[in-house]
Structures are given as structure tokens and as C-alpha cells.
Amino acid sequence: MVSPVLLIVVPLGLAFAIPLFGFISKRIVKYIPIAAFAFNLAVALLLIPEVLKHPIVVRIGGFPPPFGINLVAGPVGVLFSVLIAVAGLLVAIYALTYIKEGSKEKYHMLYLLLLTGATGVVLTGDIFNLFVFFEILCISSYALVAYIGDRAGIESAIKYLIQGAVGSSFLLIGIGLLYGLFGTLNMADLAQHIESASPISVFVPMVLIITGLGIEAAIFPLNAWLPDAHSSAPSSISAILSGIAIEVGLYAVVRVIFTIFGVSSIFMFLVFLGILTLLIGEMCAFSQKNIKRMLAYSSIGQIGLIVFAMAMATSLAVTGGLFQLVSHTLGKSLLFLAVGYMIYRSGSMEISSLEGMGKRMPLTSLAFTIGAFSIVGLPPFVGFPSKFLIVQAALAKEAVLFTGLIGLVLLGTVIEGAYFFRVVQALYFKKGNGDSERNEAPVTGLIPMFIFVTLIIVIGIYPKLLTDVLNSAASEFLNRIDYIRSVIG
């Protein structure tokens, strides 16, 4: 039997071993992330059948919960681990040739640390440990946003750092208040005790924790850092930040609300926050001329959609939200990877400079088009079943309010379609000025893109592949009693 600890230990160990490998040979350094995430992917896939039967609780140091730190590899944790390993592996392959300048050892080390932090957040069962892994994720992403070292990168990194650090401080104050109230840090134990406390005393830590985590998840009033950071980072990092980092932040928010606090009165507020995030993200994306900023704002919109779905809190809606999360990771990572080489070839991030790319880089343009269609939600791609599930869940609520809100969601989708189709039109139907010579992305760039394309199409045609995992993940979120029982025993 494989242990979920390996998912954290192996990438963390390899990350700190990278400088040592650098002494042996500078050329093997860039293959280490690939090895680490191939290993993680294999371990996570092996864990799936076991976890679907019963969640695995790992007691670190042998202390039974609530005393030691424990890892909980439930369906949610393993679903996210698989997602992180897939995206990490493919983006690491892409980075083989994409990252040319700067200190490569530092890049690959920080990259491994970022994704280790993400895996730790989704697997841990201890709220302070969640904070620590979250900080690993955040600090490495601040550094990676500034990796190129140009004006825009440094400026957005410092913006991201200051907002993120305030968020982490709020999170820590919230954790301190919870510890003061209950004298425990174990999430299951906290969940068990939370009902005995008065609602007012629980409300303050809840607000602090949700605000702190909401900054990383880029929920509407807290998302000012996102478009800058995502657009000035190297494209491989943008793919990870958009595809993994904000999703992990969202996971933490959902975990705290559903499992620890288990409050239903906040859901309506989150529904409106989600709709607001969706509409503002999509409208800002529509007005952008810079392609990477457009994709970053589109990520905000998608996060809003996922928050909306999660906050409906029915089993169908949470399944839809998780499915949308998977499809956003696949689609948005693909878009950023494709855009990376287009920007590299055209030398500019303006949408107008991408005109005629359909002739110059046909395969990359095809990958971009498929990613865009999937994010918008066109049928054979994975975005369609996920959005369909959310619409279905909202209609199943049989309330006038939700029917109206789903109309707003569809309006957001129309705006999304408008700006994505504008880019696709520029790629194929406009004549570019300058050379029209064919100049395709290198093979190491195309392989990860087309693996993403394959995943998008295969899951889009057979959404049943994921049904089991998604359903049990949704029920892990919704049945907090089962979660407490499986951890405390």
C-alpha cells in the first residue's frame, strides 16, 4: 500500500536536493520536476480506488488525532492531488525549453515548492499545517512572479506579496482565535466542537479566515493582485497560478466553510459574491487588449462561477463546481501555455499582434482554439458538461431567485464567448502584418499542449470517467459528520 505522505515528501525532498543536483550537472536540473510529478501522478492514481472505499488518515509521528498532525487523503484530497500532478507534470515538460533566461535551478526549485505547498494544503487535516503549506505556496509564487525581473514583474510581485501577507496575517489571527476558543487545531476536532460555542464568538474567526484565504482565491473584492501577477509572470507560471494556485485557495475556503464551520447562513452571501465575481471578471476581460490580462480576468470570472456553484450547497451543485474546477484547470493551463509561445514569436502581448497566427503557428493556434472553446463551454469539450451540471443544479433548486441568477451566469458565458471568439477570429481570419513564415512552437511545447487537448476532449465526451470521484468528493464536502468520524474514529 502506498502512503499519501509520499505525495508531499518526495517533491519537497527533491526541491531541496535541486541545488545539489546542480553541482553534478546543470543539465539534469530541469528534469527533476518531471520525475517528481510523474511519481506523484502514479501515487495519486494508485490511491484513488482505495480512497473511494474509505478515506486514508495518516498519523504523522504515530500520535492519534486530535493530538498529532494528520493527513486526510479523502476523495477531495486525491482528486486535487491528481489535478496538481497532471498540471505540474505537463507544465514542467513545457518549461524544458520555454525557460531560457535567469537561474534555472532557482526556477525549478521554486516550481517544485509551489506545487508541494499546493499538495500539502489539499491533503492536510490540521488547520495550522494548512497555513504553513499555504505560505510555502504563496512565498514561492511571489518569487516566481518576479522571476523575469522586469518592471512589470517586480511591481506586480510586490503588490501580490503585500496583499498576500496581509491575508496570511488575517488567517493566522483567525487560527489563533479558534485555538483560544477550542484548544485544538485539528480540523475534524474543531468541527466537532464548533456547535457548542456561541455563534458570535465563532463568527469573528470565520470572517478572518475566509478573508485571508479569499485573497489567495481571488474572490471579488480581494482580487486586485491577480491580473497583474498572472499577466507578468512567465507563461508557464501563469498556467500554474491560474490552473492550480487559485483553485487551491478556493479549496481551502470551501473546506473551512463546509467542514470546519458548517454554517449554512453564509451560503446566500457567497452565492451573490460568486455572481459578482463572475460578472466583474468577465466584463473586465472583455475590455482588455492584452491577451494575458484577458486570460487572467477570465480566471476571475471562472472562480466566481465555481464559488456560485459551491455555495448552492446541494450535492449536484458541488459536483458541478468541482467539475468546473477540473475543466478550468485543464482549459486555462492550456490557454496560457499556447499563448506563451505565441507571445514569444510575435514579441508582444497585444491581441492585435496575434493576427494571422493561424498560418504561422497552426498547431498552437488549434490548441488555443480548443482551450478557448472549452472555457466557453462548447459541446465536445470538457467545459460543456461542467457548465451544464451547474445550470442543471441551479434549476433543480426550483427557486425563482436561482433561475434568475443562472440567467446572469449565462450572460457571463455570452460575454466570455464574445472575447474568446474575437481572439480566435484574429488568429484565423485576419491577415497579419510582418512575416507569415511558418514558425511552430518546439516539440516540448507542443506535447504538453496536446496532452491537455486530449484530456479536454476525452473527458468532454466521456464525463462519466470522473463521475465516481466527483460524486464522492462532493459528499465529502457535504457530510461533515462522516469526515469527523473518519478522522477521529
Add this chain to the structure above:
Amino acid sequence: MTFLHDYIYYIGAFGLIFIGLFIMLVKHNLIKVIIGLSILETGVNLFLIAVGYISKGTAPIFSNSAVESERMVDPVPQALVLTAIVIGVAVLALALSLAIRLYHHYGVLDLRKIKEQRW
């Protein structure tokens, strides 16, 4: 006065937290903002210590039978603070090194003059 006496650590901790937040919100110089961040983190650390502190308490050493368990200070918040201090050092170091790079690019640290990135 007993309120002040009982809660003095909490008052001090939240005082530092609000001073830090105020500096971060009001000041325009990046170095001052980073100093505000540092004060905010110090306040959070003090708050965590205050959560576990007992007046005139000692270290929790159970093999020493002279100390009763009611007099022992909770060691968990202190372990948390150690971790939080290390994280705070990393964040501050990164922030300061980014400030140096920002100064190389712009020649100023005034945040009102550094705004090329906009909505």
C-alpha cells in the same frame, strides 16, 4: 482596572496589529509599508503567545513534580509562533529584496509613482 490587567496582552497585540495595518494603508513609501507589515506580524505573534499564556506560569515539564499542571503554560502556541516567525522572516526578506529591485527599475520607492499596472 482589572479589565486592563487581565487583557493587557491582547490589547497590546491588537494595538500592534492595527498600527501595522494603519501604516500599510496610509503610507506611500514602500519601505514604510514593509515596516508596517513587520509590525503587523509582530502583533499577530504576540497575540498567539497571549492565547496560551498564564500569569506567572512556567514551562510544561511533567517530570518535575514540583510544578502543578495548572501553572504550566500551553506550549502549542509557542510552537506556532516559532513557525510564524520563520515564515515572517522569509516574507520580509523577499519583500525587501523586491523593493531593492523595484528601486533599480524606477529610481523611487513612492508607490504613487509606481503604477504602470492598472485595471
